[in-house]
Amino acid sequence: MTSLLIRNGTIVTDAMEFNADVYCEDGRIVAVEKGLDAPVGCEVVDAQGCYVMPGGVDPHTHMQLPFMGTVASEDFYTGTAAALAGGTTMIIDFVIPNPGERLLDAYQKWRGWAEKACADYSFHVAVTWWDDSVREDMGTLVREHGVNSFKHFMAYKGAIMADDGVLTQSFPRALELGALPTVHAENGELVDYLQKLLLSKGITGPEGHPQSRPPKVEGEAANRVIQIAGILGVPVYLVHNSASDSVDAIERAKRAGQRVFGECLAQHLVIDASVYYDKDWNRAAAYVMSPPFRAKEHQESLWKALSGGVLQTTATDHCCFCDDQKEAGRDNFARIPNGTSGVEDRMAVLWHHGVNMGRLTRTEFVALTSTNAARIFNVYPRKGAVQVGADADIVVWDPKAVRRISVETHHQNIDFNVFEGMEVTGGPAYTVSRGKVAFERGELRAERGAGRYIDRPPRAPY
Amino acid sequence: MTSLLIRNGTIVTDAMEFNADVYCEDGRIVAVEKGLDAPVGCEVVDAQGCYVMPGGVDPHTHMQLPFMGTVASEDFYTGTAAALAGGTTMIIDFVIPNPGERLLDAYQKWRGWAEKACADYSFHVAVTWWDDSVREDMGTLVREHGVNSFKHFMAYKGAIMADDGVLTQSFPRALELGALPTVHAENGELVDYLQKLLLSKGITGPEGHPQSRPPKVEGEAANRVIQIAGILGVPVYLVHNSASDSVDAIERAKRAGQRVFGECLAQHLVIDASVYYDKDWNRAAAYVMSPPFRAKEHQESLWKALSGGVLQTTATDHCCFCDDQKEAGRDNFARIPNGTSGVEDRMAVLWHHGVNMGRLTRTEFVALTSTNAARIFNVYPRKGAVQVGADADIVVWDPKAVRRISVETHHQNIDFNVFEGMEVTGGPAYTVSRGKVAFERGELRAERGAGRYIDRPPRAPY
Amino acid sequence: MTSLLIRNGTIVTDAMEFNADVYCEDGRIVAVEKGLDAPVGCEVVDAQGCYVMPGGVDPHTHMQLPFMGTVASEDFYTGTAAALAGGTTMIIDFVIPNPGERLLDAYQKWRGWAEKACADYSFHVAVTWWDDSVREDMGTLVREHGVNSFKHFMAYKGAIMADDGVLTQSFPRALELGALPTVHAENGELVDYLQKLLLSKGITGPEGHPQSRPPKVEGEAANRVIQIAGILGVPVYLVHNSASDSVDAIERAKRAGQRVFGECLAQHLVIDASVYYDKDWNRAAAYVMSPPFRAKEHQESLWKALSGGVLQTTATDHCCFCDDQKEAGRDNFARIPNGTSGVEDRMAVLWHHGVNMGRLTRTEFVALTSTNAARIFNVYPRKGAVQVGADADIVVWDPKAVRRISVETHHQNIDFNVFEGMEVTGGPAYTVSRGKVAFERGELRAERGAGRYIDRPPRAPY
Amino acid sequence: MTSLLIRNGTIVTDAMEFNADVYCEDGRIVAVEKGLDAPVGCEVVDAQGCYVMPGGVDPHTHMQLPFMGTVASEDFYTGTAAALAGGTTMIIDFVIPNPGERLLDAYQKWRGWAEKACADYSFHVAVTWWDDSVREDMGTLVREHGVNSFKHFMAYKGAIMADDGVLTQSFPRALELGALPTVHAENGELVDYLQKLLLSKGITGPEGHPQSRPPKVEGEAANRVIQIAGILGVPVYLVHNSASDSVDAIERAKRAGQRVFGECLAQHLVIDASVYYDKDWNRAAAYVMSPPFRAKEHQESLWKALSGGVLQTTATDHCCFCDDQKEAGRDNFARIPNGTSGVEDRMAVLWHHGVNMGRLTRTEFVALTSTNAARIFNVYPRKGAVQVGADADIVVWDPKAVRRISVETHHQNIDFNVFEGMEVTGGPAYTVSRGKVAFERGELRAERGAGRYIDRPPRAPY
Numbered sequence A, B, C, D: 001m002t003s004l005l006i007r008n009g010t011i012v013t014d015a016m017e018f019n020a021d022v023y024c025e026d027g028r029i030v031a032v033e034k035g036l037d038a039p040v041g042c043e044v045v046d047a048q049g050c051y052v053m054p055g056g057v058d059p060h061t062h063m064q065l066p067f068m069g070t071v072a073s074e075d076f077y078t079g080t081a082a083a084l085a086g087g088t089t090m091i092i093d094f095v096i097p098n099p100g101e102r103l104l105d106a107y108q109k110w111r112g113w114a115e116k117a118c119a120d121y122s123f124h125v126a127v128t129w130w131d132d133s134v135r136e137d138m139g140t141l142v143r144e145h146g147v148n149s150f151k152h153f154m155a156y157k158g159a160i161m162a163d164d165g166v167l168t169q170s171f172p173r174a175l176e177l178g179a180l181p182t183v184h185a186e187n188g189e190l191v192d193y194l195q196k197l198l199l200s201k202g203i204t205g206p207e208g209h210p211q212s213r214p215p216k217v218e219g220e221a222a223n224r225v226i227q228i229a230g231i232l233g234v235p236v237y238l239v240h241n242s243a244s245d246s247v248d249a250i251e252r253a254k255r256a257g258q259r260v261f262g263e264c265l266a267q268h269l270v271i272d273a274s275v276y277y278d279k280d281w282n283r284a285a286a287y288v289m290s291p292p293f294r295a296k297e298h299q300e301s302l303w304k305a306l307s308g309g310v311l312q313t314t315a316t317d318h319c320c321f322c323d324d325q326k327e328a329g330r331d332n333f334a335r336i337p338n339g340t341s342g343v344e345d346r347m348a349v350l351w352h353h354g355v356n357m358g359r360l361t362r363t364e365f366v367a368l369t370s371t372n373a374a375r376i377f378n379v380y381p382r383k384g385a386v387q388v389g390a391d392a393d394i395v396v397w398d399p400k401a402v403r404r405i406s407v408e409t410h411h412q413n414i415d416f417n418v419f420e421g422m423e424v425t426g427g428p429a430y431t432v433s434r435g436k437v438a439f440e441r442g443e444l445r446a447e448r449g450a451g452r453y454i455d456r457p458p459r460a461p462y
């Protein structure tokens, strides 16, 4: 029996702050009280001066994703280890079947890949095509495999794009299963047109990437999918909102009484489109992800959407490609594998630029990095809470810890860090995963295979 | 030489009111002054107590349209005659090629059909498919045939629908030609899905029509096409906005600095969706048009959009199908030919419910029924103005004339009137077309073939 | 030692639903687990088929308020008893000093009046005038008397109105104390003008009440106070939003990153302005409260604002005046004492029209009737939670209980019920206050003086 | 008899462009046709390569205004001369009575001062206080003195501020007279509070000016006055909108069907708040005007509001104070006389940054610099039009003329130019005032006293 006592900290949840100790046994929290004594043999963590918060939940990662002709360099082992180093104790990754591939087959494949994970994980499953087998597999996944969300890509024409016809099949199916449709919202037809137009004009470098995916491309798709969901009576979750255009679409829908959830990435909150004009091709290419980074004014819009309740979650879309992989697009920006790292840095970036800068309260920080995702994807209060009965996934956060983010020191398996050089104050002193200290003041003790697949039941009570 | 003097009236334009006489020769206005004398042989109209205004321009009609397996009952002769009876002196109709049909061929066919028109007319040409010949014909039409606007249907899947791929080809082409893309905005994919869903549930009657085309279906498409136009840098004109959803999309775009024009139909301003629940199938079917009539609250939104400058024009989408034609959809609402009459009644409905009810000023009435359409489609001040040099297309409007609109008395070639029984105060005492009195206090003197095709040059100065 | 076990119910909080028993001792919850055994002497409540939820918190009542020349008929004893009968276990009432009166003096007076309360209570304190003593007393109230919110009336010119000058003094003071300014938002100058105008036209009946307080009067003041708060950097809470105008103002501010909270009353959600045109003067007068009831379309806007997160709390502004009191305005609507009952009916109305009608989920119901108010006014999780350590203020809600609301059967001390005749499904089977059953299936066992004053500390962690 | 022929130009009005000559006699346009011959003795202007447009109307100037303890350095002679040098042929200035002063007395005083004007002029009259004499004088001014607009200052507390009580008296009076209320919208109470706060913190320099008048101060007042006007049923005109906050308030009202007009100043379109941080006190002070210059993002919002129809007019608030006058606020920014020049530069700034930059079409330029103001203040088509019967107030605009704006070369009587150093392409080749060439390619021939007072009748037909 493992046991752990976290003493002297200030507990912060999404709703309150109070002083108490936390005692964990066998991976669960069994007591939250002041002045607890440590049983014999119990490991003790001193949280003096620290905040004791639910471990982060990153609801959007892509470990070892096969994509654009290569495979993401970060696998489920290294990726969840890096997550723990940053205070994140659970990820929700994506099963992405090829068009024509059975959803169940793809799901089993990803389950196999993920067995080496050090932290808990779960899977959204993508609907990239449609026939009766897809409908059937959606049912099986919900009923038998703990899946309660299905992803749809409105971009990537000719590959995994789901057009309006697929959406009108998949969304009502999700609704009857009590599952939540999630969406990557960009107008794939426009992206395709603009890519070709730019290439025909000789624009082949990374600057073509943001030019082929302007904010309206995202805003249009966001509004469209929200209207489609509204007509079909389905709640919907929009991943990685990067522009005020899509945020505004979400807000309009919420004001009209529709149930819409929105996510944004730590990266979009602090990085702007100027990076694509770096004269060093490799640096510019390293930032290529979709949606791209935006003009600076969008950042403030995202922060306000987070504090104002328009967006509910933060994620990273962590999807790592190294220099030699990015090279595939040397002559054509449209072939640069899309993706950046982030899973290790999300919480520190949110804390530093959010809490330290006065944009977020600490309770909001917890809601936005952990609790809200746990609720929306229906694993609360198992995850996202510091309370008796919850999983002992906890981060002991030192508000005074200073770190300079760098590829030199990060744990992510990628040769670039989009936050390179950013100094952040506040970070994990300890990360506790399933009741064990997996990270302690700079030392990573992640255990390969210690992570568990988390079933997510349908019909969340939101 | 024909000559005509209109005396003693109050001239109302889109910008001012003043007392003056109007003298016309050979179809043009040659003097606008107080106290003009009538030359020998000159016809004299006494406009005492009346407003002398530019004749109406209806920028959206479909005379003798082949559609949904039949042909609209109103032809260019009867349709323009009815227009004159209502004070409208010019229509802009639509050439709608079948997918695969050369635009020029279709254009010539429609030109032939229209030779019998009594009033002036012009044509938007629809882009219902795409290949290089379409691109080429668009150029020829603009340069040689006086066409400066091209229509796109986002609905009618499997027939004339233009998907996003067609729009991204056609819009930039229109832009380089100095022509204006116009759009019927409804999400055709959703309409198709909802029609099938409703039919599968046994909903086959006319009430299925509005249920398969809810406001969001229109609002989504409106927003989408505006964003597409915005990305491509093209101005765009949205026909028949019927719902606050699309009006809001236009307003947002205008506020963001985009050049967007919007039209609404006289019918949508005063008729609501309850008509589709009429127990008499034939009555309910008679109201089937797209977009359908809406819940009452949308009407006030449209009126405010007209007075507030969000919408600029009023039209009718005049497209007549008689009872036996509507029968085609007896067992399936989706097969009821879409369309209603309106060209004769538009101006009276706008005056009565607009000016008399205090929603519009008289100058706004002129702008919204005539001048704005003339400007946007670049035939101003030839049309839409009462000034020296303009075509003598004039309506002498008697604000005290009372009429009960009815199929019994209307001049339209259709066995139903959607405004049946509506009493309106204010109507044409005289309608002058090309300098001749074509309608005089109830007596229609329209002359078959007297109408002329009006060239519309590209690059309007808006 | 009192002890109570609530068995077999489904616990619903603002964030989740789960099956567990709840064991309370000495007024606090000490265990929330499945399969708890009842100690000897422990009272047992069977919650089979019921939801076990935090007791309601009504953050806006006026018991025995001296107002408009009379005193509200409901006192702290009868009012809190009625609250318990409806499932509400805490009220936050208002200390309203006369202009010139020391805040501390008024506070002590109200504390005395409230000693007879049966349920827990607290006080907002109104700032109705300004000088240095007010500044000083605000500090004393926060530091020594558990007050963390100050109320401001933008209406009631010539009486308790706080003009912009007072607001600019009081708001920064509240900010430095960590207290929350709350506001009744109506433009008092306009109300005064319109009252006089209407009276001068001979409109003296209750219909003059809504005509003198149109939605723009509220929307204007809401926007104004939000901008003032924004400039001063102070969070602000707007009471009783009744119109889409003020909801829109709140939404705009939230989207712009400002911290604004909004409340709405159960009454405004379901009653419309037609009541003021009742031919029975007494009935019409009974509905006179400010803001007045609105045209129906505002109701849907309020519901959407509740589910969409624009408004966070529901209240009643419970302020009872009987027929003979209302008579004071027989000849002048402006003299009709403003107020209606509601404290007993709020939760049932919210459940029936919210949850049963599909507008709200059960977790949202809890948030909107209890948890959010507890958080904003910083008594969470003592109130607003069903968890170990919380006060044992619990409602066991029977979703099948049917009640016809009526003055005949209600427990409120007023001779009229604005919900008269409304049949609601869902209501309290048991209300538990401080660990004791105060209401059991129709039988009220409220105990005079059992309620306690609840200190509310400053600097809530929102 | 003076006569003038303008040949070979392209006429641009608010609605169209065409090639024609313009012949003027005795101060009026008597022919607009192609190929006109010059009568004997007729002066001829060659407009080859130029645009012939209505002379500018600046609806907001303050010549020789007594204000803040001094008098504006620019008088009606020098000011209208400078206007002519810039292509503006009419100004509407302001009569501003002191509180307590009879409106008629003030009006007569200003009429006397203005007799030396070189160009046509008219007066808005301010309502700075209220009693029955004000009501009476408003009537006399409308009926007998050609006044159709009344100005209200919501700022300048303790001086000329009109509080909500004055507005509710004055607006209905204007309505019954058919006159238009105009408003300077800033919350005077907040300005006063912020000024004192800043001064108490030792902020005494010009940077205190914008800090004491943030955008919300303007947006709040704009929204308030619009709601007040809406409740009272009065159209309203907001002068000098400088921030997206007030523009948004106007847009919301227009969308809601209210008749609201908005103006913006050339200065706010291109100058931002950084000027107040100039280390040279005198330079910083020279930019002090109210509302102050704003952060850059507001500029794009204003441009979009102009092209999108939310704002209708451009003006300058021309109000000149020289260095020694500005010195009055050396130790207290609140005492720096408010005002800058602009009347000479407005049209060139609008053309260069509007038309040349692709933000405005030429027809929009005419509407925004001349026609719209003429319409709103009901002097159209006497002013604001190039058509037979109009006053011969014309600007012949050379789109290739290049000028570097500078205090060294301007004609304005002030020792500073806020546009100093700005190079503009496009400017007046000739300015024609009442049929005479008053400015010719750099040479000013303005004639003292040649300007006439222009009666503006009530009840404009907008």
Ligand SMILES: [Zn+2]
Binding pocket: A184, A239, A240, A290, A291, A317
């Ligand atoms: Zn994505």
Ligand SMILES: [Zn+2]
Binding pocket: A060, A062, A317
């Ligand atoms: Zn992704």
Ligand SMILES: [Zn+2]
Binding pocket: B184, B239, B240, B290, B291, B317
């Ligand atoms: Zn259509």
Ligand SMILES: [Zn+2]
Binding pocket: B060, B062, B317
């Ligand atoms: Zn049509």
Ligand SMILES: [Zn+2]
Binding pocket: C184, C239, C240, C290, C291, C317
């Ligand atoms: Zn109140």
Ligand SMILES: [Zn+2]
Binding pocket: C060, C062, C317
């Ligand atoms: Zn109250």
Ligand SMILES: [Zn+2]
Binding pocket: D184, D239, D240, D290, D291, D317
């Ligand atoms: Zn001003």
Ligand SMILES: [Zn+2]
Binding pocket: D060, D062, D317
């Ligand atoms: Zn001014």
